[in-house]
Amino acid sequence: MPADFSGKWILETSEKFEEYLKALNIDFATRKIAISLSQTKVVTQDGDNFDFKTLSTFRNYELAFTVGVVLDEYTKGLDNRNIKSLVTWDKDMLVCTQRGEKANRGWKHWIEDDKLHLELTCEDVVCHQVFKRKE
Numbered sequence: 001m002p003a004d005f006s007g008k009w010i011l012e013t014s015e016k017f018e019e020y021l022k023a024l025n026i027d028f029a030t031r032k033i034a035i036s037l038s039q040t041k042v043v044t045q046d047g048d049n050f051d052f053k054t055l056s057t058f059r060n061y062e063l064a065f066t067v068g069v070v071l072d073e074y075t076k077g078l079d080n081r082n083i084k085s086l087v088t089w090d091k092d093m094l095v096c097t098q099r100g101e102k103a104n105r106g107w108k109h110w111i112e113d114d115k116l117h118l119e120l121t122c123e124d125v126v127c128h129q130v131f132k133r134k135e
């Protein structure tokens with residue numbers, strides 16, 4: 001059985017999120033708002049087809065993708081860049097590489113003890129977020 005990411009998840013802990021936003025050149029004021037927010041991930045999964053919605057009171061971000069298929073992603077409301085994203089499986093972990101202006105950019109999602117983990121990487125910064133299930 002592949003990992004089941006689907007459901008509603010609420011942010012519980014966040015490490016180095018501001019540093020990550022800074023690496024993306026997001027301005028000071030926006031960063032201060034962004035780090036104060038509660039974030040909810042709403043994930044739908046149908047085989048290798050995924051939809052990740054990151055919801056907050058300030059901005060939302062949505063990404064729909066199919067594992068193994070390169071996608072033109074525009075990071076609207078984040079750093080507003082065009083990137084080429086590819087998500088693949090590494091065992092039960094979803095691994096996304098985001099090719100573009102920023103070096104070493106990507107993310108990983110996995111589930112551990114019924115928590116949703118996310119690592120967001122840009123350049124030398126690794127942000128780690130943990131989400132718990134929202135009933």
Ligand code: VLZ
Pocket residue numbers: 021026030034037039052054056058059060061062063077078107118120
């Ligand atoms: O997440 O690529 O789950 O796309 C922050 C929204 C969302 C809050 C960050 C407002 C999600 C921030 C980054 C304003 C600057 C991301 C993927 C993995 C799905």
